[in-house]
Amino acid sequence: MELPLNFLPAHKLNKMLQERQVSATDIVSALLSAIDKVEAKMNAYLRVEKEGMLKSAADFDSGFNSGQDNILSGFSGIPVAIKDNICTKGITTTCASRILSNYIPVYDATVIRRLKNAGYILTGKANMDEFAMGSSNENSYFGPVKNPWDLERVPGGSSGGPAATVAAGTAICSLGSDTGGSIRQPASLCGVVGLKPTYGLVSRYGLIAFASSLDQIGPFSRDVEDSASLLNIICGWDEQDSTSISSVKNGSLDYTKYLVDDMKGLKIGVPKELMAAEVDDEVRAAVNRALKLAEDAGAFIGEISLPSLEYALSVYYIIAPSEASSNLSRFDGVRYGYRNRDAATLRGMYKKSRAQGFGPEVKRRIMIGTYSLSAGYYDAYYEKAQRVRTLINNDFNRAFKKYDVLISPTSPSTAFKIGEKADDPLKMYMSDICTIPVNLSGLPAISIPAGLSSQRLPIGLQIIADTLREDNIFRVAYTLEKAIGFNSHPINLYE
């Protein structure tokens, strides 16, 4: 069956544009018609830039026809959705929060500036868990996103919208952010590719901060090739982010050269702590099938133990809320965002604006963080967590002395039912046990589809590499993608 335009990857669309088989307007029209059909069922967009899309596409087509446009740039004329915590100049950026529901940035995030230079088309701003805090997208002030494979289930979070749009054919690619798994876990639950780059490889300038030592922007795509092309565009040093890695210059790297279907001699480690009892049998079986394919392709597979991962979830739920409580202190009703207008005094206004502007999960994390950083508890919680974080780093360092990549499930389960974990924060936090350790150590990792469960829900596989070894990630992901041959789409959504 020939797939419609809105289900093709960017590299195929780019080729068709070059060969004049389609116009950008054709692609945008296909997307808009898909959005008309399925967006109301999913709630994946907080805002669709319909007029902007049509105008950008028309500009691209007339520029291309008169020979002006540099179409060789892989993202000219390609529609991309942007998570609503990434600032877009002149376009509302809400973080899916009431407190920023009227916020219109006066500048573009660095990733947006780079995508604009590459000629992308903005489809709209994608729904998410409020301030990127959550694993199910149920924490959005503007309502939950539904999983396109089963509308009664969650798409994962916090980048539920960016994942669902790519899966459902209402965007070709998207950008999300990942603090503890917020790209990889929804990619896994929606059956798409999601990459969290090395900490510092992509500028965080213009990403509304959640936990600054963990946050990283990364791409969602239909395949590994698009993931590499998008990373080419967004990566590299940025003067406006003092934590961006200065040795990598934007435009100097081409990750697509690592897309080789070959992993002979490559050493793959399987951390036994990430294949433990919490992982569903079907998920474990899918990962084991993929490992067998890797072995058949000439890779060496070995089991490894990373004992300190047992503490990763605890370390994360001290460090991330601590950083969040500091970052979110800027939302006080003074300079931007929601203000309660009944309070007669300044502190009363702070309290009421924040109490009404933030949702329950955000407040919970601000409270945990404020507590961990407060006098008398700092040493026992925050500082202790930073020390255990070092032990987790040491475990990964030891692993990468022996192995080129580590492979695990991305999420211990497939998509769960909406409401299933909503009343139990700890149970929800467990959804990220396989992804959280990677952020604590700043490592790059990708989630690729590994198959469908018996209930026809996607299963994701995570590939982790050492710092700045995205080359190994792309090589393994590309080879496994070919070997697994995942080629399913949630087409029932259109019936």
Next chain:
Amino acid sequence: MSFISKDDVRHVAKLAELEFDDSEMEKMTSQLDRILGHVAKISQVDTSNVEPTSHMLNISNVYREDLKKQSLSSKEALSNAPEERDGGFLVPKID
């Protein structure tokens, strides 16, 4: 064992500039207690000879040349202000 009391939660809420009604306070206390009870397991780990990690990059201070650069106009900086007057952010009386 209880890790956090309702009085602690009230104190932390004050530090965080948040407020909760009675039923929210009840729920917050029991949820924080469970979460802190879970994360407290790191106290078992021996970290006596381990340095803390604040972030993963091997960098300290980052400097640039002290040159004047273009920045936002005050009109742009104030464009999202809930209330403004005379080129400044207007707030209620400071208590």
